[in-house]
Amino acid sequence: FNFWRIVYSHGWCVLLPFRVDKDKMGLSRVIRLNNGTIVDCKITSDKNTRLNICARSTKELSKNQISEIKDQIGNCLRLRENFSDFYNIVNTTPKYRWISKAKSGRLLRAPSVFEDIIKMICTTNCSWALTEIMVENLVGDLGETFDGNYRSFPLPEKIAGKSEKFLRKRVRAGYRAPFILEFADKVASGKIDVESWRSSDLPTEELYRQLRSIKGVGNYAAGNILKLLGRYDYLGLDSWVRSRYYELYHNGRQVSDKTIERRYAQYGKWRGLIFWLEMTKHWFEHKFPF
DNA sequence: GCGTCCAGGTCTACC
DNA sequence: GGTAGACCTGGACGC
Numbered sequence: 001f002n003f004w005r006i007v008y009s010h011g012w013c014v015l016l017p018f019r020v021d022k023d024k025m026g027l028s029r030v031i032r033l034n035n036g037t038i039v040d041c042k043i044t045s046d047k048n049t050r051l052n053i054c055a056r057s058t059k060e061l062s063k064n065q066i067s068e069i070k071d072q073i074g075n076c077l078r079l080r081e082n083f084s085d086f087y088n089i090v091n092t093t094p095k096y097r098w099i100s101k102a103k104s105g106r107l108l109r110a111p112s113v114f115e116d117i118i119k120m121i122c123t124t125n126c127s128w129a130l131t132e133i134m135v136e137n138l139v140g141d142l143g144e145t146f147d148g149n150y151r152s153f154p155l156p157e158k159i160a161g162k163s164e165k166f167l168r169k170r171v172r173a174g175y176r177a178p179f180i181l182e183f184a185d186k187v188a189s190g191k192i193d194v195e196s197w198r199s200s201d202l203p204t205e206e207l208y209r210q211l212r213s214i215k216g217v218g219n220y221a222a223g224n225i226l227k228l229l230g231r232y233d234y235l236g237l238d239s240w241v242r243s244r245y246y247e248l249y250h251n252g253r254q255v256s257d258k259t260i261e262r263r264y265a266q267y268g269k270w271r272g273l274i275f276w277l278e279m280t281k282h283w284f285e286h287k288f289p290f
Numbered sequence: 291g292c293g294t295c296c297a298g299g300t301c302t303a304c305c
Numbered sequence: 306g307g308t309a310g311a312c313c314t315g316g317a318c319g320c
Binding site for chain 3: 291292293294295296297299300301302303304305
């Protein structure tokens with residue numbers, strides 16, 4: 001893997017509880033362990049291929065807790081996923097060989113599917129700045145802390161316990177408030193088990209269908225949540241990525257979504273990942289947009 | 291300072 | 306199955 005390729009794989013690294021510490025070259029976040037212990041972790045990397053995790057907590061951590069921290073961080077960084085098949089495919093296309101050379105492909109995700117879905121709903125139909133505000137308010141008002149400083153992402157029951165008015169006015173979620181509330185309530189009450197989706201044997205189409213049944217999750221959100229579940233069959237098109245595609249392939253001229261989909265169909269189950277990496281390649285050569 | 295537009299879309303009603 | 310219209314918010318932009 002390449003640590004910084006994972007950190008900057010998309011905008012999640014700047015959405016709380018994630019924090020990027022550019023000067024000291026690290027990614028930090030508060031995580032909540034199974035027994036409720038709150039830990040602030042800082043991940044750094046020597047030469048991009050070896051990780052160091054520094055965890056702070058109010059009490060001494062047991063061996064099991066240290067092991068759980070490693071698990072959660074490894075899960076976020078997708079360290080246990082096998083990309084050899086993917087790299088074989090990109091190596092057959094000269095213009096995509098840079099992907100395996102750069103060890104790209106691992107997309108940063110949250111410790112929980114719940115957090116990824118809430119955040120994805122917060123990216124819909126708004127600017128990135130507003131997404132940051134909504135997530136900051138959720139974490140700041142409902143997250144847990146051990147030192148009064150940095151906070152964890154709120155648990156489903158914590159969000160489910162708030163009113164629609166709170167989510168609209170305090171979190172600034174606007175019309176998304178009832179969607180967020182309904183989803184948090186379903187997860188908190190056990191009506192849906194989204195955490196099982198990361199290890200599910202269900203076909204991608206079925207997972208897509210289940211994601212679409214969550215109010216507020218449309219085609220764009222479902223396609224991109226699937227990428228964080230390790231399924232890359234959908235492109236997850238939005239206005240930003242469309243305009244980037246028009247710029248790259250059609251000199252800025254608009255084309256239909258079907259035209260975009262046709263170009264990547266040949267890459268089968270990896271098409272969504274190849275598409276995303278190609279659209280964001282310039283971030284690593286110039287400047288990150290977040 | 292104010293109005294308009296639109297951004298990393300989605301839902302519902304209606305045809 | 307396809308599509309128009311409504312929906313929160315904040316920042317950019319024109320005047």
